[in-house]
Amino acid sequence: MATPEKISEVGQILLDTKQPLKERFRALFTLRNLGGEQAVESIAACFEDGSALLKHELAYCLGQMQDVRALPHLVAVLEDKSQEAMVRHEAGEALGAIGDPTAIKVLEKYVNDPVVEVAETCELALGRLHWLEEQNKNKLNSTQVSSDNKEEDVDLPENPYKSVDPTPPARVASVEELKATLMDENLPLFKRYRAMFTLRNLSTTDAVLALAEGLKCSSALFRHEIAYVLGQIQSPACVEALTQNLRDLAESSMVRHECAEALGAIATPEAMSVLQEFLSDTERVVRESCVVALDMSEHENSGQFQYADGLNKVETKSVEVNLSTPVQAVTS
Structure with missing residues (x-):
């Protein structure tokens, strides 16, 4: 404790x-x-x-x-x-x-x-x-x-990433069906998000590629969430799609920043090389995201268990301070 x-x-x-x-x-x-x-x-x-x-x-x-x-x-x-x-x-x-x-x-x-x-x-x-x-x-x-207990809310898939998501997932269906819902801009955003999270939970290469198509949708909020879930999956299959949005200077900074963080989580040499390109980006939030993302990449590739290591660091610092304190002579 x-x-x-x-x-x-x-x-x-x-x-x-x-x-x-x-x-x-x-x-x-x-x-x-x-x-x-x-x-x-x-x-x-x-x-x-x-x-x-x-x-x-x-x-x-x-x-x-x-x-x-x-x-x-x-x-x-x-x-x-x-x-x-x-x-x-x-x-x-x-x-x-x-x-x-x-x-x-x-x-x-x-x-x-x-x-x-x-x-x-x-x-x-x-x-x-x-x-x-x-x-x-x-x-x-x-x-x-209950008449409110809709069929779509029965037997929902588990979230293997343990995050608290903006919407529940949709019921499991084929990647093609889920992608159709994901990409249909006439549907309520809530329903499209549900398809997004089910595709995320599936985490197959086909599901990843379907999600990556969402990076072309009109809503910046939606594109930003797509990038977020791709970062959770950590599949190299979406590096190219994330890179395209990060390199697009007309893209919303909110989306570009999330693409950078996703690349940091994927942590392949290609992804890290892309992040290096934007350490001096004109957008502060993008620059800072690349710094944090590269640190995340280093952690992913280090084999260290704990990214959130702040407690270990303050405890180590405390030990170092104690060790550096001169021992007082004991006199009677």
């Missing part, structure tokens, strides 16, 4: 703007893994940082922690129009991920936000919360056959 003092030290690494960004990211994910009120507060304290990438990741981690104590912090970020679009979007997604129905009212306020990515995210988050409500209702009425 980490002591409050050690959690505080990890939090200080996260807050320290003089620390390399890759070390702050590792500290963030350490706090996410530790969980608890102190970790939530340490993460939330960093929302005034200048890095949109880091703030976006703060919101993501708070959502994955599913701790209701994060709700007021995330609501404040969503409502703050001075925050970058990708940060507000991630705050909205995190409100859906936590799954508490008290977030419904604030999400409803922003389903028509002038920032399309924020509006679409809030729509998806509301969809997830309403879906969870129906699932809970069906559990309570399990002795009866």
